[in-house]
Amino acid sequence: MSGHDSKYFSTTKKGEIPELKEELNSQYKDKRKDAVKKVIAAMTVGKDVSSLFTDVVNCMQTENLELKKLVYLYLINYAKSQPDLAILAVNTFVKDSQDPNPLIRALAVRTMGCIRVDKITEYLCDPLQRCLKDDDPYVRKTAAICVAKLYDINAELVEDRGFLEALKDLISDNNPMVVANAVAALSEIQESGNRSIFELTSNTLTKLLTALNECTEWGQVFILDSLSKYKAADPREAENIVERVTPRLQHANCAVVLSAVKMILQQMELITSTDVVRNLCKKMAPPLVTLLSAEPEIQYVALRNINLIVQKRPTILAHEIKVFFCKYNDPIYVKMEKLEIMIKLASDRNVDQVLLEFKEYATEVDVDFVRKAVRAIGRCAIKLERAAERCISVLLELIKIKVNYVVQEAIIVIKDIFRRYPNTYESIIATLCESLDTLDEPEAKASMIWIIGEYAERIDNADELLESFLETFPEEPAQVQLQLLTATVKLFLKKPTEGPQQMIQVVLNNATVETDNPDLRDRAYIYWRLLSTDPEAAKDVVLAEKPVISDDSNQLEPSLLDELLANIATLSSVYHKPPEAFITRVKTTQRTEEDEYPDGGETAYSESPSQGADSGTSPPTASSGQHSARQTVAVPGAAAAPAPVPDLLDLMGDGNNALVSVDQPTTPSGPPLPIVLAASAGQGLQISAQLVRRDGQIYYSMFLENNSAIALDGFMIQFNKNTFGLAAGGPLTVPQLQPGASANTLLPMVTFQNIAPGPPNTLLQVAVKNNQQPVWYFSDKISLAVFLSEDGKMERSTFLETWKSLPDSNEVLKDFPGIVINSIEATLDTLAASNMFFIAKRKNANQDVLYLSAKLPRGIPLLIELTAVVGVPGLKCALKTPSPEMAPLFFESLENLLKS
Amino acid sequence: MPVSASAIYFLNLRGDVLINRLYRDDVGGNMVDAFRTHIMQTKELGTCPVRQIGGCSFFYMRVSSNANVACAFKFVVEAVHLFKSYFGGSFDEDAIRNNFVLIYELLDEIMDFGYPQNLSPEILKLYITQEGVRSPFSSKPSDKPVPNATLQVTGAVGWRREGLVYKKNEVFLDIVESVNLLMSSKGSVLRCDVTGKVLMKCFLSGMPDLKLGLNDKIGLEKESQIKSRPMKSGKTIELDDVTFHQCVNLTRFNSEKTVSFVPPDGEFELMKYRITEGVNLPFRVLPTIKELGRTRMEVNVKVKSVFGAKMFALGVVIKIPVPKQTAKTSFQVTSGKAKYNPAIDCLVWKIRKFPGQTEPTLSAEVELISTMTEKKSWNRPPIQMEFQVPMFTASGLRVRFLKVWEKSGYNTVEWVRYITKAGSYEIRC
Missing domain, CATH: 2.60.40.1150 (Immunoglobulin-like)
Known part of the structure; x- marks a missing residue:
């Protein structure tokens, strides 16, 4: 079956809005319905049809469910822009919430919750109270979610009207779906408020575990997610919980499986019996593997989570490494994650197979993937001592293919292998030197130079090799310069002959007088002084034995790992960052502040007597x-x-x-x-x-x-x-x-x-x-703004000079789509009040470009360029400063300043 | 942890918004633009599916707060499935435009405040219909079983409605297996597994209880334990992992190892399983590819069918990769047809009907344009193969019984089919 709604998108050119208005007020039902559809279509493509508000709302009183839903949809979209008119709809809502048809009752409550207008919210309370106790589970489950919606708009109201208690009662509801939604709502309220509203007791636990067996797959996810926060009292209880949850691993819905895994991992912490733990590990492996046959996006999520699980409990998937072998057609993001897990699972037992795979990947087309594969070989070598030799031989084979980026990557990892196993594999240096002239990436160059310096005494022509690099010393990136400096010093200490002596003169000269990089200069001076005062001491320092490295890249800290494991299946586990790191709370706190004011006022002159009494007795808000x-x-x-x-x-x-x-x-x-x-x-x-x-x-x-x-x-x-x-x-x-x-x-x-x-x-x-x-x-x-000092004003010429002298890498850009500049003068005054000083202004087409300066303590200048069109939302800011790491903080305070 | 999503957007490939539904007002419209510029306009289509832009995370579906990613993705997958079932299989820009009213209705129903509610097409079709005009309480309350729709949505058996009647009670079982293989050029198996699905089509009256028996090892052992009689000899197989449709009673499966369920009406996927041990590969491929100098290649591929001589495979396609700079090809095949397809840089060899225990060969000569720029050696992608083998299961799985129990005690007819398909069947060369 297929609809023909697309005709509503095409409209006649002239006077669209008046025409719609006329149709909306038509006496024929069908015509009205078509008109509403046209309005919704216009809304969908982004036209502003808010001027038809009254006319659309008039169509609300209808027997036709489809029409009703469309009008409701319109209301959700435009009620916020027309709060005064929205009140017109309230009566119908309240009436609908008592309709004999449960679908309509639920629809009314659901829609009212979506309209974030205070006046509507107030009227919502009574219908919501009724619906929470409705006979029909469908209405109850909708009402449960509605409480969470209301809490988001006005938390106090929810608490005052006792909705939280009603919600808690719903946990004992006989309908599993109502239970699930109540749990979802409570968890959300718990999350947004700071205090504990929803405490899991062993009693609720039992109820929820029972509901788990009967509710829909999504409901199971809500319940499992909230249960994963439960702390079992003792190992016995933990085992019991796990036993009830384990069957969920067989569910076809990947979200249910991951949430079940999360829950089991949490409880496993408490279980002491090694047998039980081993058994559980065995049970968890197959479902995790099965996730890899789902859609690539789901695979990606699963792999990111498996990465965490493997770090905590490597035994779970120790025997399953084969399933992580990349398929030729896997999307690149899946391949990258699989590679990471393969490295984690590599062991003496399977390393041969793994190396063969890595070698295969290293000949594929995608450059990033190839590089990662080469790096993976190196990491295996560092991780598994017994396999190091085999890894090296694979790397040498790859170098022989002479693909430029493979060679460079291989050299970088070989340097690490040399660090890990000193004085073991120098025999391959000759092969490495063959590809010396193909190196053009800083990291590869630096690695090669390090190798030459470290083994200068065994490379006959070490001085020639280094000399070839020295010619371009001033142009090299800092990383390479530093290595060249150190390598030359090492060479000189090992072979104090005439050639190296001349070289060291050149290098030290280059690295002290001719450079403006403080790191390089400092290091050069230290070497210089060491060499000139006591060459023996220099030897002790420069040629000292280095600590052995180990492969800890991509390992997470245990405390972070535990936190992430508690968040399996969520964004946090995909980003591998704790939730605080990427959730911007700023937005919500500001909103509550804004909201609280009108609310506070609202309660103060509220007509409802019960509310007045409540606000009188409640503690100061x-x-x-x-x-x-x-x-x-x-x-x-x-x-x-x-x-x-x-x-x-x-x-x-x-x-x-x-x-x-x-x-x-x-x-x-x-x-x-x-x-x-x-x-x-x-x-x-x-x-x-x-x-x-x-x-x-x-x-x-x-x-x-x-x-x-x-x-x-x-x-x-x-x-x-x-x-x-x-x-x-x-x-x-x-x-x-x-x-x-x-x-x-x-x-x-x-x-x-x-x-x-x-x-x-x-x-x-x-x-x-x-x-x-x-x-x-x-x-x-x-707020960075408090640090901007009063003496931050710069001369025009100084500003220009400073701007030019800073490299482009020190420039940070940011867009503020939400900020409107209504008056340049007012903005400049605002900024000047926070010690950001105006320097110059120019016009670029219709845009105004402003230049300002400011100064942080310790004399760090901030050069600011603002671009905006007066009266149009959207502000571009470019910041140039010697310490670009301050940029995010600066942008944040700039945004706060200009938003108000 | 709120799992909730903030909004759903339907975009076309250019990034225009077709339909959107905001469930929470914490994302602004400018987020779509950010999405368009950051993701759709970057040419790399393979970028990571989870991205964070300006405080808002996109799963190609957007959320804020620490949302449950797995749930969100699964929701998107299921939602697409649902829409397809509503629109008869196609889900594209036109379908969305043509049914925007219906989509709005569905979006309203399947998710509330960012929480997925019920995505089972069977149930939703009960009360959200194409015509939509049937407000159940308006005029004729008796003509449709809608009044108890709400009970069904929330009920324990949310996937089946009551009061179904069929004249002829039939059940169709399809065992569909896809074989995934990765073989090295030397013929050693690098990875090999079978993912199977049991698809079911039910036309049964009332509320039947079904019980399915397979020849899997654990199930059989458990059964013989319960009945305390020795296991019958015969081939048994070991399932690595099984996942079930939500109708299957997982608790009972866990304790008794039996698959018992009340099926939804019509077609659905009852279970999925995975097997890695003892896989019968239907085909062996023996390639020899020689690069003769810079401009010529010789390709010889022998494909051997190792299933029973009475069976045959259908739609066999073998894709043999050749370098990009291929200029001319010539073939000799003992069966089927072959041609060079420059769009995918492959020699495509098709054999419509492929009997068991035979081994056709292809030998080809490929001439290459010599290029100066092509420094990199050809990276030899794997040979890929597609096929279907009816009445064959790579895992050896067989249905032993399917019991139907309903209180009216009617007789049912059961039909079982087996088919094995190629999943990613790759041979490195």
Whole structure:
């Protein structure tokens, strides 16, 4: 069967919207229905048909289910842009939610949940309450998901109306699909809220395990995923759980299988009996292998997960290496993953077979794959001592094919093999030297030079070989230069004759006077000094024995591995990164902030009496906390008066506080301080805080509120190591806080005290303690904007010079599709307030290009180029700086500045 | 861990949005553009299927938060399957345009707030129909069994509706095996496995309970244990792994090793299995390819059928790769037809009917254009083979019995067919 809906996509040219309007108001049912279809078609291709809102909604009251669904679809799309009109639909929704037909009841609740308009949300509560207790399981299962939707829009409302309890009741529902959806909804709520709402007890566990046998495949996935968080009390219980879950491994749905594997792996941690563990490992192997006969995308997901499983429990697939052999037609991403797993599974027993395969792959066409295959041979050699010789002979055979990139890759891995097994395989050096002149990649060149230097005494013409590289010394990449330097020194120490002596002069000269690479220069000077003062010491240093390497590439840290294993089948296990690393929480927190305001207002003047009462008795909410923050800021003297230690810094802090409150409405980035420690998490102590910059000094602006029943005093603060080495510049001066009292403080900060290693990030971990409560830990985000110093303005000429002097690799680009520049002046003012200084402007067609400069501590300049069309969304930013690793942080703060 | 997806987009190959359905409002429309520029416009079609762009991850289906990837992919696969079943087999741009109303309806039903709900075509067809006009409560509540549709969607036997009646109760069983082989040029088997499917077509009345018996080792052992009588002699085979359709009672399979189930109506895939030990390869291929100098090649391929002489294979195609710069070819074949196909750089040898225990040969001479640029030696892709052998199973699997039990006690007719196909049957040369 096939429909003929495509005709709705073609429309007459003139006056489309009025024409549709007319048809929508037609007295004939069929015509109305066709018109709605046309509207939906127009919506589908992206035309704006929101102006027809009233007319479409008028068609809502219909017996026709298909038409109804289309109107609902329209509502979901446009209700947000027409919130006032959306209210027109409410009546029909409420009526539909009491329709005798369960399909319509469910449809109404489902659609209402999808409309994210506050007014609708309020009306949703009553129908939802009814539907959660509906006789029909289909309606109940829809309502269960709807609670999660509502929680996403307005969490407080869900808690106030007791929907969470209703949801928990659904776990004991007699219909498995309702149970599954309730579990899905609860898990989601659990995930988004910080506190534990959905605790797994052994009682719920039993219920869920029973439901598992009966519900749909998708439901099984929801249940298994949530159960994998359950911590069994003892090995006995773990074994029982595993026994109930094992049959799922036979399911045809790959998601069920992977979730079951996840669950079993989690419980296996607890099982002590080696027999049981061995048995389980045996049972898990075949299903995992079967996943490899699914679609390539699923194979890819399975392989990424198997990669993790193999690292944790290599025995599971130890005998199955053959299934990971690449097929000729496998997509490249599958091949790459298979290769990785083959290396992990290679052992003395199967290495011959594996090597044959690798050799075969090394002659294929895809360059990346070939390179990886060659590298794989090298990694096998390093991993398996007994196979090293065979690996080397395979590599030599490959070198003889004389395919350029194979040779280069082979040389890189042979260098590693030499490091691993020193003084064993030098006999092959002659063969390597034959392909010397074909090397053109830095890494291969550097590796070859290292080999020559390391074995200079056994290569007769080592000096000639090195000399051939020296001619081009200044043009070589830094990696090669460094190796050349070291190799020449080694050569000189091993053969202190005239030739090497001249060479070393040339090299040292090149590497000190003529270079501007500090690494190279430093190393050259050290060698120079060593050689000129004590050649023997130089020998001890340069020719010292090197520690043996092992193959740990692509191995994950055990703690990370455990975390990833707990996330099997999810994105995190595919990226091999913990969830925090790629989920941007920024977006959600901002949204909740935006949402909370209107909500707070909503509850305040809500007409529903029950709600009014609720908000009166409920503990102070986030938004009310922020309101009071503003009030107290206005009278800083009162809060500071009883300060026990009158401290100069504190007085300064208070003085500045007054300024803050005045500034707040005008500074674009000055929303009330974000809450970093919620009252619910801090036993009643609520802390809001943010880093701010005032008069060239960085402060940690804090607002503490005591909602507990006891007075709190003796506050102290400490900061964990962070990228910028931020630390407290003085003690935290907070007076004793009586119950219900609050206090402001500005804590001066110092930088570069305790710098965290690793790439820059914005994490700031803070610990606050007082005499009454345990230590509270929370984390905050560092905004790069506070580090931009007041003296960041650059002269035009300096700007141009600096821009040119930096290589292109130091330029980082980013698009901000969501940002609109409405006025250049206003934008420049905003930026100037954060110490980003305007330098020049030019027009490029209709685009405006702005140049700005800023300066980070330690004199790191930031050169900024902004490109945008006034009034049109989309801003391009190019950043050039000597430390491009700061770019992500910069972009983040730029976005925050310009978004508001 | 939320498994949920944010939205589903249907795009055509140019990246235009045909239909979309947003389940959550955490992705913006600009994500599609990002997708288009980052993935569709990169020429490498083989790029990784899971990508993260600007805080949003795409499985060629987009989600945010740490979603369950396996679930999402499986959902996409199943959804395509569902749409195909609705549109009669084709699922392309035209089909989407022609049925957009229906697709919207289905999307609404199969996923809610990013959670997959029910994708069984059998059930969905009950209440989402092409005509759509049948609102069950509007006029004639008696003409359709729709009222209990909701019960079925959520019920324990979600895949079968009640009250089916057939005049003639029939069951068709198809055992379809595909042989995957990777053989080295010297004739040693590098990897070899059989993936089999048991496809079933049921036309049975009522709510029947079915029980399937195969000649697999574990099942037979268990059976003889229960009945405490010695195992009958005969060939048994060992299944490496089995996966079942959701209708099969997994718990009972685990404890009693019997496959018992209430089947869905019509056609479905009952089980899949995999075998690696004791595979009977239907064909052996013995290639000799000699490169004579830079411009000539000699290709000799002998294919030997090793199944029973009374059986025969159908649609045998052997693809023998030759270098890109092939200029001229000449053949001699003892059976079938051969020609050079430059589009895939292969000599394609087709034999329509291939009896057992025979060994036809192909010998060809290939002339090459000598090129100066071609420095790299030819990398010799493997020979690939396609075939179908009816009434043959590479694994040796046989159906021993299929019991149908229904409370009305009708008689059923059972039909069983076997067929073996080539999966990826590759011989390196």
